[in-house]
Amino acid sequence: MSPAPPPVLDVDALLDDRTTEIIVCCGSGGVGKTTTSAALALRAAERGRKVVVLTIDPARRLAQSMGIEQLDNTPRPVPGVGAEAGGSLDAMMLDMKRTFDEVVESQASPEKARQILENPFYVALSSSFAGTQEYMAMEKLGQLHRQALEDGSHDLIVVDTPPSRSALDFLDAPERLSSFLDGRFIRLLLAPARGPARLMTAGFSVVTNALTKVLGAQVLRDMQTFVAAFDTLFGGFRQRADQTFALLQADGTAFVVVAAPEPDALREAAYFVDRLTDDEMPLAGLVVNRVSPAARTDLSAEAAITAADRLLSGDSSSLTAGLLRLHADRVRIVEREHHLCERFAASHPQVPTAFVPALAEDVHDLDGLRTIGEGLADQE
Amino acid sequence: MTAPADRPVDWPKVRLHVVTGKGGTGKSTVAAALALALAGSGRNVLLCEVEGRQGIARMFDVDPLPYEERRIAKGAPDEDGRAGQVHALHIDAESALLEYLAMYYKLGRAGKALDRFGVVDFATTIAPGVRDVLLTGKVYEAVQRPRGGRHREQITYDAVVLDAPPTGRICQFLGVNSELAGLAKVGPIKSQADKVMELLRSPRTAVHIVTILEEMPVQETSDGIAELRAAGLPVGGIVVNLVRPQALSPSALAQVRDDAVDPTAITSDLSRARVDVDAALVESLVAEARDHAVRRQLEDGQRTLVAAEGLPTYELPRIAGGIDHGALVELAQLLRQQGMA
Numbered sequence: 001m002s003p004a005p006p007p008v009l010d011v012d013a014l015l016d017d018r019t020t021e022i023i024v025c026c027g028s029g030g031v032g033k034t035t036t037s038a039a040l041a042l043r044a045a046e047r048g049r050k051v052v053v054l055t056i057d058p059a060r061r062l063a064q065s066m067g068i069e070q071l072d073n074t075p076r077p078v079p080g081v082g083a084e085a086g087g088s089l090d091a092m093m094l095d096m097k098r099t100f101d102e103v104v105e106s107q108a109s110p111e112k113a114r115q116i117l118e119n120p121f122y123v124a125l126s127s128s129f130a131g132t133q134e135y136m137a138m139e140k141l142g143q144l145h146r147q148a149l150e151d152g153s154h155d156l157i158v159v160d161t162p163p164s165r166s167a168l169d170f171l172d173a174p175e176r177l178s179s180f181l182d183g184r185f186i187r188l189l190l191a192p193a194r195g196p197a198r199l200m201t202a203g204f205s206v207v208t209n210a211l212t213k214v215l216g217a218q219v220l221r222d223m224q225t226f227v228a229a230f231d232t233l234f235g236g237f238r239q240r241a242d243q244t245f246a247l248l249q250a251d252g253t254a255f256v257v258v259a260a261p262e263p264d265a266l267r268e269a270a271y272f273v274d275r276l277t278d279d280e281m282p283l284a285g286l287v288v289n290r291v292s293p294a295a296r297t298d299l300s301a302e303a304a305i306t307a308a309d310r311l312l313s314g315d316s317s318s319l320t321a322g323l324l325r326l327h328a329d330r331v332r333i334v335e336r337e338h339h340l341c342e343r344f345a346a347s348h349p350q351v352p353t354a355f356v357p358a359l360a361e362d363v364h365d366l367d368g369l370r371t372i373g374e375g376l377a378d379q380e
Numbered sequence: 381m382t383a384p385a386d387r388p389v390d391w392p393k394v395r396l397h398v399v400t401g402k403g404g405t406g407k408s409t410v411a412a413a414l415a416l417a418l419a420g421s422g423r424n425v426l427l428c429e430v431e432g433r434q435g436i437a438r439m440f441d442v443d444p445l446p447y448e449e450r451r452i453a454k455g456a457p458d459e460d461g462r463a464g465q466v467h468a469l470h471i472d473a474e475s476a477l478l479e480y481l482a483m484y485y486k487l488g489r490a491g492k493a494l495d496r497f498g499v500v501d502f503a504t505t506i507a508p509g510v511r512d513v514l515l516t517g518k519v520y521e522a523v524q525r526p527r528g529g530r531h532r533e534q535i536t537y538d539a540v541v542l543d544a545p546p547t548g549r550i551c552q553f554l555g556v557n558s559e560l561a562g563l564a565k566v567g568p569i570k571s572q573a574d575k576v577m578e579l580l581r582s583p584r585t586a587v588h589i590v591t592i593l594e595e596m597p598v599q600e601t602s603d604g605i606a607e608l609r610a611a612g613l614p615v616g617g618i619v620v621n622l623v624r625p626q627a628l629s630p631s632a633l634a635q636v637r638d639d640a641v642d643p644t645a646i647t648s649d650l651s652r653a654r655v656d657v658d659a660a661l662v663e664s665l666v667a668e669a670r671d672h673a674v675r676r677q678l679e680d681g682q683r684t685l686v687a688a689e690g691l692p693t694y695e696l697p698r699i700a701g702g703i704d705h706g707a708l709v710e711l712a713q714l715l716r717q718q719g720m721a
Contacts, residue, residue: 029546030404057548059596210481211499216570260404263702264435293671297664299655307653317629319641320649323665325627326672332700360674362595 006345009285009352011376014254015044018155021252022145023284026161026170028268031260032289034058035363035372036356037160038066040256041089042078042366043373044156048085052144053158056094056137061364066091073098075144075154080366090154096136100126103139107236112229121219121226133162134170135241142244171248171275254284257351259344261291261337266344273348285352287376288341293357295331304328354379390617390692390719394586396523396579397541397616400550400604401590402597406621408435409703409711410590410696411543415466416712417721419455423464423538426522427452428471430515431545436468440705445470447479449522449535453705456712467535469522474500476514480572512553513573520576523584547589547604551611554580554587586616591686593620593679598686605689617692617720620683624675624698636673641666694718 014020025037034055041053052075055068063069066078068091075090104122105113116122126132141159148154161170211220247253255276259269269286276283308324315321345353356375363369391397397414401407408429415427426449429436434444440452445468455463477500519542527536545553555573579585587608591601601618608615628636635641643662650657686693696714699707715721 028403030402060599219569262404263438264408264433265404295664296667297661299661299665303655307650307655310653311649318649319628319632319635320646320653322628322632323646323669324653326625327665327668329625329627329700330668330672333698336700336702360678 004345004349006286006349006351006353008379009256009287009354010379011040011043011354011373012047014284015040015047015049015156019252020254021148021156022141022247023156023158023254023256024141024161024248025159025256025258025287026272027258028265031258031265033258034160035062035369036256036258036287036289036376037158038062038091039363039369039372039376041091041156041158042081042369043377044158045078045087045089046082046085046370048087049156050088050152050154051156051158052090052092052148052154053160054092054094054137054140054144055160056133056162058093058160059362059364061362063093065365068093073102073140078366094133094137094140096133097126099136099140100132103237103240104233107233112232115229116226116233119222119226119229121222122230125226134172137162137170138244138248139240142240142247145247171279171281249279249281251282253282255281256284257286258289259286260289261340263340266340270344270348273351283351285354286344286348287354287356289356290358291355292330292333292337294334295327297327299327299331301328301331301335304331388719389721391586391721393583394616395537395539396519396585397539398544398550398554398580398585398587399541399590399619400544400547400587401619401621402548402600403546405590405592405597406703407546407590408433408439408543409708410588410619410621411541412436412439413696413708413711413715414588414721415539415541416453416456416708417715418539418541419464419466420721421455421458421460421462421464423455424535425455425464425466426535426537426540427466427468427543428519428522428540429468429543430471430519431543432470432472434470435543436470439703439708440468447472447475456709456716464538467537469518471515471518473511473514476518480514480517510569512555513569513576516553516555516576516580517572520579523579544587547600550587550604551607551613554611554613581612581614583614585614587613588616588619590619590621592622593682593686595682598682601686602689605691615691617694618686618689619715619720620686620693620695622698623695624672624679628669628673628676633673633676636666636669637677639670641669692720694720 014023023037023040025033025040027033034057037053037055038058041051045051055063058066058068060069067076068078070076073092073095075092078089078091081087081089101117104116107113108116137159141157144154144157148157208220257269257272257276259265266288273283273286275281304324304327308318308321308328311318311321311324341353341355345351354376356372359368359371361368363372397411397418399407399411399414401410411429412427415425419425427436429445436452437444442450442452445452447470449467449469451465452468453466455466457463519540522537523540525534525536544550555577589601589604591597605615643659643666646662646665647657647659650662655661694715695718696711699710701707712721
């Protein structure tokens, strides 16, 4: 007996619910997260919401059609969105270095900000720290949300998450950066600048010696200068990271986990669902993209292969045999995908799920996004 | 149709095969299949993963891998049924850093102190680029390991396959745009990074890109090739993965697309093959074939773009039943037949 199908994710109810203020789309790389976020945002806008979508790394042609190929870190109106229902759609692409710079500028005096922005260690940290992108996506989300509250420019923010090593990275990034910024290591680096410190222990000199050996004295000096300049901003960063985390836990937030019917993508999705549950983050449901279309007839794969072999023994170029083999392949793929989704549902029976059929072509324009949006909403 | 033992292969001088590709293209599968293909009789191959996914352990159905080289499988057998060995290593930055410190600086106690002060955490997760240098540094060590060196128990490898981060991050991972290099102008990390870079830029390395015949992955492949070239990294081949079944000939595909299939011929074929046939079944099979033909046409368009890159290209089929050890061996044989290994 096959297990009960999962509850259905009602996308339109989610989008129409005015208390939904933030939708975060997450999942592993290559599952169509960016497309799903854009499709959700467009559908919400055309159903009357004032939406801004924050994307991380959209495909070039999609970005062009949404008018966001320019990285300027500000939401821009998307042309061609149906405004009949009174909604609107703005889109922006995240510029992580610029976002980081803006945070520094907003938190420090111009003189201090300049010192920080020019420090080689800061330049490296802000453009390549594994996690900066995640942290800045969350920071930008916080900014957009505060702004929306102030001027009413948007009532729904849809966020695409960065293609991380793991789907969980962005949840941990704010915490990781802020715990680094006020962690032991920073205090250690600050110690010499602050004169005779309690940290001047035997352990301390062992550590600085080791660091000097590994990194070289100059890197250590750059880091110390950076940390000293950054010192006054730590509190502000920590506070912002905490606020963002709280925002993610709030009732107005909905996480949509995106996956494809593949073992790795569903495994990541399962980790993510578990993590959201543990952290009491509001999970809206799972979107399974790229589902192979069902077979059009119930002839079994085995029967099709047997028949194909019979025909091929007489005529090695039989067209009918080709049709039968294609059918068998399709049935097997559908069965496998079905089995993988069932396994997910068996271990996570409460997760509302929406399935989106695979499209033949990539999505490049609003029409393509509308088709995806319809597929998301239409779960029969 | 396995080629003879002295058959020409495309990458005879390459010791380090780096496998990258867009997410969802199956680069880990291809890396594993390549390792099996390279492990011909008498050869030792090391398959490394660096992204903490334990994908190798799952594919080969073994326990999660520690930071230690483990023999996990025999290579794909040759025509005499003989094969070499595939070993696997799961590289994590923390262990690599502690090993590195122990090896070069004899930092027994200091290593522990570093950990206590959060330095290991800092160096492996936050310090820009350090993590990548540690991961590639360990791969470098495995490739460069001298035969019969000080540590006799250590295996030396004929080839190392690295299941690398996705195309979008590959140049950064391989350290070319390393902010670290700009940051650390002198010092041991810098010289370590330089040594690794020398290997990566040499003819002993090839960076292979895995793609599927869809627009975005093919575009990303083309961008990735340009980026690798600009960075002076040796571009290897393109592996086209998850190719749809080629059950219909080009003329049959055209026939299906043009709605020129004769249903009576199909009906009589099906009854000859003892299938319980009616008009609906024929219509369904033809409609399914039409769906397939549309996809194949799109694939062919992408295949032309892949071919235009002018690189050695290998194709692997989509395996309907999913990837297990048996499927990997099958894919490995296909890579060998096409001369990749």
